[in-house]
Amino acid sequence: MSNYEPIIGLEVHVQLKTNSKMFCRSANAESAEPNVHICEVCTGQPGALPVINREAVKKAVMVGLALDCEVSEYSKFDRKNYFYPDLPKGYQISQFDMPINGKGKLGKIGITRAHLEEDAGKLIHPEKGNHSLVDLNRAGTPLLEIVSEPDIRSAEEAKQYLQELQNIMRYLGVSDADMEKGQLRCDANISLRKIGQTKLPAYKVEIKNMNSFRSVEKALNFEIKRQTAMLDEATTPAMETRGWVDDKNITVSQRSKEESQDYRYFPEPDLPVLHFTKEYLDEIKRSMPELPAQRKQRFSSEFGLKVSGALDTTIAYKELGEYFEHVATELDEWMDSDGIPDQERDKYMNLSANWVTGPFLSAINERNILPSDSSIEEENFAELVKLIGQGRVSNLAAKGVFAKMFATGEDPSNILDSLGLQQVSDESVILAAVQKVIAENPKGVADAKTKGEKSFGFLVGQTMKELKGKGNPQKINEILKKELLS
């Protein structure tokens, strides 16, 4: 048991999906060829003037609303001055004291602010020669910086927060928020305090270079250990920025905070103050897509799914949830038209949730494709669930059918017929087989009559043999019981 608790705050940068850049008409797009999406504005030519991208502002407001932020009535842009070769103007247009979004929250974690700014270009360091190259395709593209309060208390909680944030960006359609691709980037501030204390520690350490959810979790756990060891020896960790080194699983010191620069923020004189009217905000609120929490509520009420791991999985992966919804809708229609009773409906819905989040999710992950790119049409998926639920195919055989459906896109009934896997659930057929087995095995029958249901194994096996292995075991058991014990 540790005597300390971690105090963690995260700074997240999200690349917004827009057609053009934040302050010019150059395309907001990647390119293998450097410096093709550039113009006077994003390369910082003298006299070029920026114009605010309306779509980027709208997307920033949407994120603010989704995170319960107070959207400011007035907001402005500021210049953040620093020198670096990937920043041609010598300053970054960002927001200092009047961000678009003020305080909000994501679950238990407070959001301090979420503001708009422009991204920098990229430096390329060729292996040969002692020079660097500059690619400005990314320079001036819109970024949303989301700053959390220091409310996070473990590495696991930090990872969860990031995953939820990513999910919200995808539900809103404002960013693909893929960490490996740099569309969602995260820096962390972390310090430790003695359990029971309420004041924030007098120091904090900033961690950079974490390029996946997993590396965020590993880097924070490494820091917790490192800082615990120092505090145990009565040393206060230095205020510094440390970088995560993924292949060594350690953080290393990059620069001390004392050297941190003064950015000399001042209001951007070339851009007007933004004014968000009530009408503008109402309009965006009306057009907001469904968010994870809302979808969870809807799925549980529409499809009767109990709060379960399967439901959470369909919510945490937007496209999987959409696929599941189509399957569930198909099933719903069938159950309506066949008058399936309520208690049965839950069985079918849970079966479909388990198959979508189980075998189907593994199969698409293995091939690294989206749910909608799989060859199984939702209608066929629903039919497979129906066949399993009706006992017309055993669970084991269903796995084979599923694999074939995934490979070929064929419908499950055809596969069952062609593979001869159709399970026999027809009671008259099973009854005939059971009666034959009873007539031929007097000793087994006598055994079963004295010892009861637990000694049915032999007779079930014989009946199964009679039905060439395709009998529904549950039905065979039921019928045997009826014939022998009642």
Ligand SMILES: [Zn+2]
């Ligand atoms: Zn441009």
